[in-house]
Amino acid sequence: NAGVTQTPKFQVLKTGQSMTLQCAQDMNHEYMSWYRQDPGMGLRLIHYSVGAGITDQGEVPNGYNVSRSTTEDFPLRLLSAAPSQTSVYFCASSYSETQYGYTFGSGTRLTVV
């Protein structure tokens, strides 16, 4: 099925551990981005990419790394997890936002203890 796939759906980490949140899309979209959503809040942009090999920081990039080696994949790495990174993470992709908008994944619920 075409869309944005995020794995895992749930994850519990201990403080200081590292992990990678996976995001893959099969729609040949150039634009991809990562967001976090804290309880009762809107989504905040972490990192984004305008194509393979090109990434940039969003509003809240500290503590996260990204890379874009292929058009399909845009993984988000937590370098040393902290309780403040407990959140729901969403990945999104777009071919042309002015025509089609962004397609979002179903999210990864991360708890750091």
Added chain:
Amino acid sequence: DAKTTQPPSMDCAEGRAANLPCNHSTISGNEYVYWYRQIHSQGPQYIIHGLKNNETNEMASLIITEDRKSSTLILPHATLRDTAVYYCIVRVEGGGADGLTFGKGTHLIIQP
């Protein structure tokens, strides 16, 4: 991107039209109005967008005032499944590469 203002919550009876307002008084001439919604615990979903003309698709209608300082999203026959947080976002034309800026949106509750 221009700032938007939305009411924090609204109620609507099932089967009636839901009208969600958005104020964007500082909008520039090349900025589009986008609407997304987020049903509980799911990723946001694109609904509709427009520049200055009214737009309609299978999900909703978007009415933009002539001075473009405000807009209204209309769900013509609301169902319980339309209960969600609705986000109004203003963005420059062709500015889709660098992600989206979300506010707190309007929590629409459809009452049976």
